Amino acid sequence: MxxxxxxxxxxxxxxxxxxxxxxxxxxxxxxxxxxxxxxxxxxxxxxxxxxxxxxxxxxxxxxxxxxxxxxxxxxxxxxxxxxxxxxxxxxxxxxxxxxxxxxxxxxxxxxxxxxxxxxxxxxxxxxxxxxxxxxxxxxxxxxxxxxxxxxxxxxxxxxxxxxxxxxxxxxxxxxxxxxxxxxxxxxxxxxxxxxxxxxxxxxxxxxxxxxxxxxxxxxxxxxxxxxxxxxxxxxxxxGRRIVVDVPHERAIPRDVALKVEDLWVEDDGFQSVRGISFSLRFGEILGVAGIAGNGQRELIEAIVGIRKPSRGRIYVNTNGKLMDITDKPTGWRIKNGLSYIPEDRIRYGIVPGMSVAENLLLGFQGCGEIVNSFVIRWDYVRSWADNIIRRYGIVAPSVDAPVRHLSGGNIQKLIVARELERKPRIIVAFNPTLGLDVRSMKYVWEILVRMKQKGVAILLVSEDLDEIFRLSDRILVMSEGEVRGIFDREEADINIVGRLMSRAK
Amino acid sequence: MLRFVIRRREKELSYAVSSAVAILVSIILSLLILLFFRINPIMAFVKGFLGPLITLHGWASIFYNGLILLLCGVGLVIAFRAGVWNIGAEGQLLMGAIAATWVAIYLIPDAPPLVLIPAMFALGFVFGGLWGLIAGILKSELNVNEVLSTMMLNYVAYQLVYYLVMGPWANPLTNYPVSKPFPENAWLLRFSGPLPISLPTLIIGILMVIFTHFLLFNTKLGYEIRAVGSNPDAARAYGISQQKVIVISMFLSGGMAGLAGVHAVAGGLLMPQLRRPEQISRGFGFIAILVAWLAGINPIPVIFTSILMGLIFLAGYVIQVLFARGLGVTNVFTGVMLLVLSIADTFRRYRISIEFHGLRRMRAG
Known part of the structure; x- marks a missing residue:
């Protein structure tokens, strides 16, 4: 039977x-x-x-x-x-x-x-x-x-x-x-x-x-x-650890760019983030490893300013000093050097009904060259956008084409391009290669590594352990809204990290 | 097994196509419904739709209705673009009418038309805008559903007009629930061309369409309105304040409906005065939703859809008077159109086909 x-x-x-x-x-x-x-x-x-x-x-x-x-x-x-x-x-x-x-x-x-x-x-x-x-x-x-x-x-x-x-x-x-x-x-x-x-x-x-x-x-x-x-x-x-083909060099310790202190964040009455503390330095990629739904989304939304933490502080380095930004709005954070590559790119990353140029404009709509006392200079924007899609190799029929007609990989390239054009000092990337084909994936990885070499601080939150191990300098393991361990990449063992991630308390 | 398969179109049909088809189909359907009441649909069409087109009076009425719908409709375009479902144009319009009456009869009745008329429109805009703002603030601060709040504010405005014409502003010379007539300087039809059409309203209407187009597509605020309306999550993630967009768009939307209210009391062939609310607006604030929707929520096409709906509304009214006393023909027209239009919108975005899965299974098995 x-x-x-x-x-x-x-x-x-x-x-x-x-x-x-x-x-x-x-x-x-x-x-x-x-x-x-x-x-x-x-x-x-x-x-x-x-x-x-x-x-x-x-x-x-x-x-x-x-x-x-x-x-x-x-x-x-x-x-x-x-x-x-x-x-x-x-x-x-x-x-x-x-x-x-x-x-x-x-x-x-x-x-x-x-x-x-x-x-x-x-x-x-x-x-x-x-x-x-x-x-x-x-x-x-x-x-x-x-x-x-x-x-x-x-x-x-x-x-x-x-x-x-x-x-x-x-x-x-x-x-x-x-x-x-x-x-x-x-x-x-x-x-x-x-x-x-x-x-x-x-x-x-x-x-x-x-x-x-x-x-x-x-x-x-x-x-x-x-x-x-x-x-x-x-x-x-x-998956087995494959030899990393993305250039990787150990980060030189620099100043702290982002500091999170005893952060608690609620989602729908449930404490999703429970007392997380860490700091991220310039010129470093800190990988946050964890299985989906263990508080990563809430952590990121608090850092970006979309969600108010119920407890704890967030500090960002401005002019060499750590500044408490816990109560600053998202717009302020973006203007002061924070870039955000969201997880669900269709839902949080783009406005599907708008054109390629209009989507590149998202978050830039207040900038001096683009807006001339409230009026958007479309001629400037379109040539600016055209320049961006050429430089980043985004495949789009034109800057006026609706963004929803782009492939997933090109939509992600567009988001990455937009976020890099902000000249960020800190990048928060959430599952940046989820669902992408190998070429787009490599493209995103290379860009992140290049930004790191330029001294940008990168918080890489990903469910893909392979990605975390390829790119990170340090690895923070998160489970049930808590930090289960922080490792230097050289000493981190994928089996231990994997088990820490999937182990319920 | 037979089943409907609904697939998203690669390329959506344009609003011009879907709206034209929807209007045609709904006029035909509405006329066919008249058969149930033993009304000859062809006669009804000739008298109702063609009749007004051959008389001066007909054109005047079409434009009187059309301009109200234009101003309400273009205001709704702003709200709908922001993703705010303002169902309260009717109440905002009535507040505009109250403002016009206040200015014309009580505030500056002796002013020359060049002062009086702009003042009426300006205050009409402010009153309507503030009425919209109430719902806007309730939504942005307390997350109160704007469909319910704007709907309920309609009834409040309705009762307010009633109170004024029966009470403090009632005309002592008559028993009808109306205010005193406006001074002649406030009669909009005094300023008309060869046709009895209010030129001030026409100018303001066109200006509002141009303003709205420019606002939505060429300014930072308009960009933010469209971003919030089309994807609030992404807008928020990149620092656009949803609260600000909601409040401003409700104010502008209500303000334009307020302008329509000024025209409704001062721009018609009837004596300009505040009347019972159902005589000021016979549901124009609701029909304007159709106007905005037929225009694909774009400001410029509102010019055409509003005048067209002005004609359809008038046609319903004429048919009702000539053939079907007691039957709400205009309601039939707008109801059918609403239904057809929602179906048309689905067809615009989706291709619907019928497949026979049973056959395939038989072949495979």
Whole structure:
């Protein structure tokens, strides 16, 4: 029984503009197993699972479920085959009760919702799988973990046989996590199959029967959990250290450019950054290594001035002295030598509806040569922009073309060009090469190194460990909003850093 | 299995195309709806749409409506460009009307027209602008949804006009809820060319269109307005103050609606005086949303879409009077147009096709 394949995906390929999210991926899920799908952010795990549940259509490849070849075009198709994904953030109607949420769209529940029989039936299912939740409570009163249980109940009631959990443990407390794992084992014992998507290596050993590791859109190995070690997984997940082909020379210690002192930053009531302190010197790249969602975004937004820290101070070197800029607005910081290369380049880096020239203008709209007492000198701007796109090799039809028509790599080049044109003294770069092809990636790396050699201070926050190790002079490891360690690059070991990153406290 | 597939167009259709199609389709649909009330749609079209075009009075009415819509519409272009959904042009217009009445009857009734008329427009702008500013500040400081606040401020302005014409500003010589008539120096139609069209409003209207175009596309502030409206996250990340943009755009937007209010009370064929609110603006502040939208949220095309909507509004009114007493024909027209226009906007950006997946699966299997 256990050798029978629940799911078999063969040669799955999925391209997005500028990126191959899944590159000829093979994946097998046996009946009755808990299969961990391990990888960094952007490795292609979620894309693969979205193809399996019909949210994305694959470009090529074949899918077999219970040995039969299938085309899954929508989540409804997937559910008919018994496949259900428990989403990262529950998708429930908050004003309705748990019971109402579960029976929505269920034919069996009858026309008048919800019948007493339906209620009894659901309660029985809940009890037999240890999924305990008050089914008459309105959803808005439930905690995040209870809402996840409701999602599981929805799946069970719909007779799902293959469950996909995408980063399910992110917001769970240890005891809630234990409950969740208890349910998973029970579900697998009674013949169900589970794909457990995660980037935490520790969880592989806690819950997995087998593990498949993905890196940069490809599967790099599948193992029985009993046959593999944490070090081996780290190496597969983050890749071997390749000889650095970007010129690297040890930075000469200079003055402190940016100093962060006991910084606490909140996101939606949650302390995402918890007492971080570090200093960054001119002519140095400080790499911040960490897995997505461990407070990096909030840290950066506080430094750039988009988010107010709840505690702590930020200092910047101005005219040789450290100045407290914690309360200065973003515009002031940009004018005083701070450049920002944001993570989500479409959302934070550009204004998609505007032209190339208008996007290069972002943050420059107050500068003397460009604005003549409130009026923008478009002739000047257009020749200035034309000069920039030529110097930085940005491929664009013209400076008047809408920026959204540019490729991802060229959009990033445009952002980098704009930020360098500010003549910055400090650059904050957040995942600057995420999703870029190799050539654009090398281009961005070379520019960052060149700026460093010119004495610019660079804070490089990246989920790509390879990038961190190639470029940084020092490496700060961040996890759960705290500093887990700061290493000189020469003494840093990728396995130790990797483990510090993915180790929950 | 049959399914609709919606794909983003590589190149969006232009607003000129989608708006023209939308106007045509909605006029045809609206006329067809008249069939349900046993009204001959061809007759209705001839009388309603062609009728006004062959009389002087018709043109006067088209432009009277059109100029109100032009001023409200161009103001809304600024707000919409900033990503602020100002639904309150109606109330801002009424505040402009109040300002005009105050200036003309109480503040400087004896001033010569060269002083009086600019003063009416100036104060109309300020009143309308301040009315918009209330919603702007509520949004920028307290994050109050501007759709709700501007909507509710409409009712406040509405009641304020009612109070004035029934109470302190009521004309003692009549029982109708109206103010005293404006002094003749304040009658905008005294300054018209061969057609009975208010020249002062026409000039101000064109100036506002040019001003708005220049503001949006040639100034630092306009750049910031467009950046915030199109991607507030990126604008914030590079130091553009969203608060400032919201407040200023609401003030300008309301101010222009205020100008429309001055014209609405002082620029028509009726005796210039403050009247009941529904007689000052028959929903122009809402129709102006269509005007701005038909223009693709661009100032210059507002000149055409506002006059066109002026005609459509008048046509609805004529048909209502001639064929269908008691039926809100203008409401049918604008309602249908709103619906068609939202659909047209989807077609403008997306290509919609039908695919048969079942066949492909059969072939593959």
């Amino acid at each position: 256990s050798e029978e394949l629940a799911v078999r995906m063969i040669g799955i390929t999925k391209r997005f503009p500028g990126v191959i999210a899944n590159d000829n991926v093979d994946f097998e899920l046996r009946t009755g197993e808990i299969h961990v799908l391990l990888g960094e952010n952007g490795a292609g795990k979620t894309t693969l699972m979205n193809i399996l549940i019909g949210l994305y259509t694959k470009d090529s490849g074949e899918i077999y479920v219970w040995g039969r070849k299938v085309e899954i075009l929508s989540p409804q198709d997937a559910l008919r085959l018994g496949i259900y994904m428990v989403p990262q953030t529950p998708k429930l109607v908050r004003s309705m009760t748990v019971l109402e949420n579960i029976v929505i769209g269920l034919k069996k529940a009858g026309i008048i919702l919800p019948t007493r029989r339906a209620k009894k039936w659901i309660e029985d299912i809940a009890k037999s799988y240890y999924v305990l939740v008050d089914i008459d409570a309105p959803v808005y009163r439930l905690s995040a973990s209870e809402q996840k249980r409701v999602e599981i109940l929805k799946a069970l009631v719909r007779h799902a046989k293959i469950l996909i959990f995408d980063e399910i443990t992110a917001t769970l407390s240890p005891s809630e996590k234990a409950d969740m794992f208890k349910f998973m084992r029970k579900f697998a014992r009674s013949g169900g199959s589970i794909v457990f998507v995660t980037h935490k290596i520790g969880e592989v050993f806690e819950i997995g029967d087998r593990v498949t590791i993905m890196r940069k859109g490809k599967v790099v190995g599948t193992f029985d959990v009993s046959e593999v070690t944490a070090d081996r997984l780290t190496e597969l997940m983050f």
